[in-house]
Amino acid sequence: MKKLVFLLLFIIALPSFAAERQFDIELIVFKRTVDPEKLSESWPSAMPPIDFTNVGTFENSEYRQRKGVSIRGYDEYQLLNQVERLKKHAGFQVLMHKVWRQGDNGKASAPKFRIRAGKDYSKSYNPDGSQKITFTDNSAGTIQEQTIDNPLYELDGELQVYVQHYLFLETTLDLKAPGVREVFLEDKKLDLTEAETDNNVQFGDLKEVSPTIQEERFLKSYRMEQKRRIRSSETHYLDHPLMGIIVQIRRVP
Numbered sequence: 001m002k003k004l005v006f007l008l009l010f011i012i013a014l015p016s017f018a019a020e021r022q023f024d025i026e027l028i029v030f031k032r033t034v035d036p037e038k039l040s041e042s043w044p045s046a047m048p049p050i051d052f053t054n055v056g057t058f059e060n061s062e063y064r065q066r067k068g069v070s071i072r073g074y075d076e077y078q079l080l081n082q083v084e085r086l087k088k089h090a091g092f093q094v095l096m097h098k099v100w101r102q103g104d105n106g107k108a109s110a111p112k113f114r115i116r117a118g119k120d121y122s123k124s125y126n127p128d129g130s131q132k133i134t135f136t137d138n139s140a141g142t143i144q145e146q147t148i149d150n151p152l153y154e155l156d157g158e159l160q161v162y163v164q165h166y167l168f169l170e171t172t173l174d175l176k177a178p179g180v181r182e183v184f185l186e187d188k189k190l191d192l193t194e195a196e197t198d199n200n201v202q203f204g205d206l207k208e209v210s211p212t213i214q215e216e217r218f219l220k221s222y223r224m225e226q227k228r229r230i231r232s233s234e235t236h237y238l239d240h241p242l243m244g245i246i247v248q249i250r251r252v253p
Contacts, residue, residue, distance in 0.1 A: 021104040022252040029096040031243045067111035072099040110162035118154025125219040167230040174221040
């Protein structure tokens with residue numbers, strides 16, 4: 001009888017044993033050193049903002065503790081050779097290389113991290129991508145508009161690894177790069193009511209005036225949005241015309 005009770009308790013406890021699996025996630029994010037405007041890709045002129053609700057950062061120890069996440073040391077990095085090859089290639093630039101450990105939570109409770117790396121464009125561009133205004137002071141020359149903004153990173157987005165029968169990686173990343181866009185400026189229309197009150201005004205062959213098209217510099221976002229099933233201990237590559245992700249998820253013994 002005692003053996004039967006012990007067996008029943010063991011079977012009931014099996015789900016809790018399974019939930020204690022741990023995984024080490026090694027992530028490399030890199031960009032391609034190419035001009036996006038010279039590629040034969042069709043890019044949207046604007047992207048909807050990424051929803052960062054319930055998204056934490058690697059630097060937030062409270063969030064990591066709540067989600068059961070620990071940052072791993074350099075001695076646990078296993079993709080160093082891949083990073084070195086990327087660094088030696090003129091066509092790539094590594095933006096992030098990180099390893100962390102987490103449990104096998106489902107999508108609803110697994111940690112979701114904000115990924116930020118690369119250049120900080122906040123001194124030259126606004127969060128909406130528009131170029132910051134400069135004004136001229138005759139006594140001091142040209143002065144940049146003085147504002148204090150949050151960092152505007154070259155790479156910004158979110159990434160989540162979770163278990164749903166299998167391991168999955170979901171990512172929404174924006175790579176920002178300066179570019180040029182066309183802005184339509186409407187010409188001021190003639191107020192005929194006011195003009196008709198002046199007897200000296202003569203109307204000839206009036207033609208419709210087309211709006212003026214002006215080019216301006218702005219910070220454009222190029223989005224990488226993918227969902228990929230990941231096999232444990234295998235190295236996976238997620239591709240994009242302007243960037244890429246190398247990821248390896250290893251089950252902790």
